[in-house]
Amino acid sequence: MLTKDESEVKAEAQAKKLAPAQRDIVTLGIAIAAAILFVGTGGTVMPQIVRSWMGTGAAPDMLLTNAVLLNIALLIFGWRRYNELHREVEERRKAEARARELAERDPLTGTLNRRSGPPAIDALRAEALERDQHVAILLIDLDNFKQINDLNGHQAGDVVLQTITQRIEEKLPVGGLLIRIGGDEFACAVPFSAIERDKVDAFAESLVESVSAPIPANDLTLEATISIGIAHSNCSDGTVLTADKLIHRADIAMYHAKKRGRNRFFWFESPMEDELRFRHELEMGIREGLKNGEFVPYYEQQIDLETGKLVGFEMLARWLSPRLGLVSPDVFIPIAEDIDLIGPLSESLIKQALSDAKGWDPELSLSVNISPLQLRDPWFAQKLLHILVDSGFPPHRLEIEITESCLHENIGAVRSIFSSLKNQGIRISLDDFGTGYSSLSQLRSLPFDRLKIDRSFVTEIAQEDVSSELVRAIVSLGKGLSLPVTAEGIENGRVLEALKGLGGIKGQGYLYGRPENAQSTHDRLAKLGLLSCENVIAEIGTKADARLAEEEAERIAG
Numbered sequence: 001m002l003t004k005d006e007s008e009v010k011a012e013a014q015a016k017k018l019a020p021a022q023r024d025i026v027t028l029g030i031a032i033a034a035a036i037l038f039v040g041t042g043g044t045v046m047p048q049i050v051r052s053w054m055g056t057g058a059a060p061d062m063l064l065t066n067a068v069l070l071n072i073a074l075l076i077f078g079w080r081r082y083n084e085l086h087r088e089v090e091e092r093r094k095a096e097a098r099a100r101e102l103a104e105r106d107p108l109t110g111t112l113n114r115r116s117g118p119p120a121i122d123a124l125r126a127e128a129l130e131r132d133q134h135v136a137i138l139l140i141d142l143d144n145f146k147q148i149n150d151l152n153g154h155q156a157g158d159v160v161l162q163t164i165t166q167r168i169e170e171k172l173p174v175g176g177l178l179i180r181i182g183g184d185e186f187a188c189a190v191p192f193s194a195i196e197r198d199k200v201d202a203f204a205e206s207l208v209e210s211v212s213a214p215i216p217a218n219d220l221t222l223e224a225t226i227s228i229g230i231a232h233s234n235c236s237d238g239t240v241l242t243a244d245k246l247i248h249r250a251d252i253a254m255y256h257a258k259k260r261g262r263n264r265f266f267w268f269e270s271p272m273e274d275e276l277r278f279r280h281e282l283e284m285g286i287r288e289g290l291k292n293g294e295f296v297p298y299y300e301q302q303i304d305l306e307t308g309k310l311v312g313f314e315m316l317a318r319w320l321s322p323r324l325g326l327v328s329p330d331v332f333i334p335i336a337e338d339i340d341l342i343g344p345l346s347e348s349l350i351k352q353a354l355s356d357a358k359g360w361d362p363e364l365s366l367s368v369n370i371s372p373l374q375l376r377d378p379w380f381a382q383k384l385l386h387i388l389v390d391s392g393f394p395p396h397r398l399e400i401e402i403t404e405s406c407l408h409e410n411i412g413a414v415r416s417i418f419s420s421l422k423n424q425g426i427r428i429s430l431d432d433f434g435t436g437y438s439s440l441s442q443l444r445s446l447p448f449d450r451l452k453i454d455r456s457f458v459t460e461i462a463q464e465d466v467s468s469e470l471v472r473a474i475v476s477l478g479k480g481l482s483l484p485v486t487a488e489g490i491e492n493g494r495v496l497e498a499l500k501g502l503g504g505i506k507g508q509g510y511l512y513g514r515p516e517n518a519q520s521t522h523d524r525l526a527k528l529g530l531l532s533c534e535n536v537i538a539e540i541g542t543k544a545d546a547r548l549a550e551e552e553a554e555r556i557a558g
Contacts, residue, residue, distance in 0.1 A: 106180040108158060109165040117179030121189045121243035124177060125233050128191040135233040136200045137243075138188040139250035140168070140207065143225045143262040145184035152220060159217040160224055167210045171203065187247055194234070204228050204265040212263065228265035229253025252276050282335055285321060290345055294320050297353040298515040302367070302486065302508045305500050310530065312365030314401075314508060315353040316515050317345070333371070342371045347387060354391040354398075356518045361530040367399045369431065372406040378413065381420035388424070395425035401452065403431050407442050415446060422447050429486070434474055443481055451478045455489025455509070461498045475502045 104116035112120055125135045142148075142164070149157040161184070168178055168186065177189040192200055208226060215222045231249035233241055241249075253268040255276065260266070289295055299313040319327035336342045350368055357366040374380050388395055400421065406414060418428055429450035430443070434457055453474050461471045471487070478485040487499050490509030499507060516524065525531050 109162060109180050111165060111186070112177060112179040114179070114181055117177070117181070117187060118243035118247070120177050120179070121187075121246065124175070124189050124191060125243070128233070131191075133191045133193050135246075136188075136190045136192055137231045137233075137246040137250045138190065138200075138204060138207070138265075139181070139229045139231075139247060139254045140186040140188065140226050141228075141254050141258070142184040143227055143258070145224065148222055148224065152217070152222065156217045156220060156222060160215055160222055163215045163217075164211050164224065164226075167213075168207060171206050171210055173199075173203065181247070187250065192232075197232075200230065200232075201265075204230060208263060208265065225263040227254050227257040227262050229255070229257055229268060230265060231268040249273070279335065282332065283339055285323070286319075286332055286336055286339070286341060286345075289319060289321060290341060290348065293348075294322070295345060295349060296320055296517060297349050297356065298517055299353075299356075299521045300508050300515040301512045302365070302506055303512055304504075305487075305496065305507045306504050310364070310528065311506060312367065312399075313357075313360075313521065314367040315349065315369075317349050317369075318515075318517075337371055337373050342373050343377065346371060346374060347383065350384070351387055351391065352518070354387065354393040356521070357397070358391065358393055359522065359532055359534075360525055361532060362394070362397070364525075364530060365397050365399055365427075366393075367401055367429070369401045370406075372403065375402065375406050375414055375417060378416075381417045384421065384426075385424055388426075396427070399427040399429055399450070401429045401431040404433065404435065407446070411442070418447050432488075434470060443477075443483070448483055450484050450486060452486045452488055458487045458489040458495060458499070458509075459491060461495055471499075472502060475505060479503070 104112060106113045121135065121137065128135050142160075145157065145160070148160055165178070165180075165186070168188065172178055172188060173190055175191050177187075179187040179189070181187050188203075190200060190203060207228065211224060211226045215224060229250040230253055231241075231246050233246060249268040252272045253266045256272050257264050257266045266272075296318055297315045298318045300316055301310055302312040302314060303309065304311050317329045317333065319329075319332050321327050333342070336345050346368075353366060353368060357364070360366075370380075377383070384400075385395075388398065421428065427449040428447065429452055430448050431452045432454040433451045435454045451474065453471055457471050457474075475485050477483075484504075484506065486506040486508065488508055490496055490499065490507045490511045492511060495509075496507070496511060499505060522531070
């Protein structure tokens with residue numbers, strides 16, 4: 001629901017206060033009665049007054065004279081009140097116009113607002129239809145406006161919005177509309193003919209280019225980019241779309257532009273709506289799945305390549321959806337990050353993984369991936385340590401993996417979190433190394449314990465190309481910094497042999513088997529004799545109890 005601006009409320013209150021001025025029936029009645037009385041008595045008394053004044057007649061009747069004087073006073077009062085009423089009516093009309101302007105205009109940018117915009121679009125579309133034209137709706141969203149506000153304050157944000165409004169208005173074609181839909185969202189309505197769609201494209205490109213130019217704000221120079229979604233009023237099936245529906249379609253196309261990298265535009269296509277609907281279903285499914293315990297850890301083996309010995313597991317998230325089946329983390333992790341559920345989801349999986357890993361051989365390690373968004377939480381280290389204490393899992397067996405993108409968020413906060421975790425014995429590895437922008441100074445200044453080479457390099461190491469040289473360089477870098485190396489994505493024997501020639505490193509990949517759930521991992525470790533003593537004793541006790549129960553059942557049956 002739209003809320004009214006404070007100035008709008010004041011203007012409406014002023015208009016209501018003046019409303020009785022147009023309905024002052026009493027004053028009008030008094031003025032009319034005075035005029036009638038004056039006509040009735042004045043015709044008799046006034047000649048008498050004139051003759052008396054000239055000395056040719058008797059003095060007028062005093063009662064009638066007083067009545068005439070009273071009528072004159074009432075007429076003066078009525079005339080004065082009429083002027084006041086006229087002035088008040090004019091003030092009321094101005095107040096109503098001001099209230100209407102405030103209701104229809106955005107006070108910051110002066111554009112049409114969310115209330116007045118759709119009716120204006122509908123009117124423009126009707127006019128365009130008479131000229132055999134279409135209307136394109138461009139929904140414009142600032143890509144980094146929240147960051148601008150957070151880092152520079154809302155005053156700087158207001159300057160950015162006003163500057164962008166000015167730049168859009170300068171590019172807006174004749175007959176076009178500009179509407180501020182929300183905080184950092186604008187909509188443009190532009191009429192065009194069916195053969196001039198390229199002009200709409202050119203307009204959108206000019207907006208992207210114009211808005212991305214530096215914006216001076218006080219002593220700052222700010223930069224902003226926009227994503228644009230475009231929808232048009234022409235439907236192949238002849239359906240007439242309302243302004244709200246057009247804005248909705250443009251909004252879908254705008255989010256598609258954001259997904260494709262931002263700072264660009266896309267026209268609406270029907271599959272986008274299906275995609276958005278499916279994403280909404282996934283969001284709802286993730287929320288319900290988190291409540292119902294549908295997210296479970298799977299485990300991928302980590303092998304010492306020199307000895308072939310199993311040394312640990314990496315925990316990988318999986319979603320056992322009742323409707324979708326087994327869902328890959330590539331699908332649900334980005335969505336969980338977008339809807340701010342990655343923290344609770346990760347913590348739930350870590351709790352389950354620590355509980356499972358307690359039953360493994362004490363020499364086996366457990367690696368878990370941490371989202372960059374979790375490292376923005378200043379309490380992340382405390383939350384993780386609290387989970388460790390509750391589980392009773394030894395901290396030195398836990399290794400967290402972060403990607404290089406984490407190092408560009410807030411290096412000071414990241415260093416503080418790392419220090420807290422390292423002080424408790426938790427190890428930290430840099431995942432997907434080689435795909436980001438981490439510098440040597442960061443590798444030296446941050447307390448990493450391991451480098452993990454991205455699988456995109458590892459899968460091509462058996463070939464004589466640049467990628468294999470990169471892997472050799474990363475391994476050499478790790479040795480120079482005293483950082484052990486893990487290679488991901490080992491899928492065949494040739495890759496394995498090539499990696500063995502690089503020295504003592506750890507590896508993982510489908511060559512050693514697919515990731516397995518907790519029970520399958522437990523069974524594998526049982527066959528290898530790599531369960532903890534407590535777990536083995538518990539299983540022996542369980543089997544012994546089952547055997548005794550079976551013997552007792554046979555005795556009773558006999």
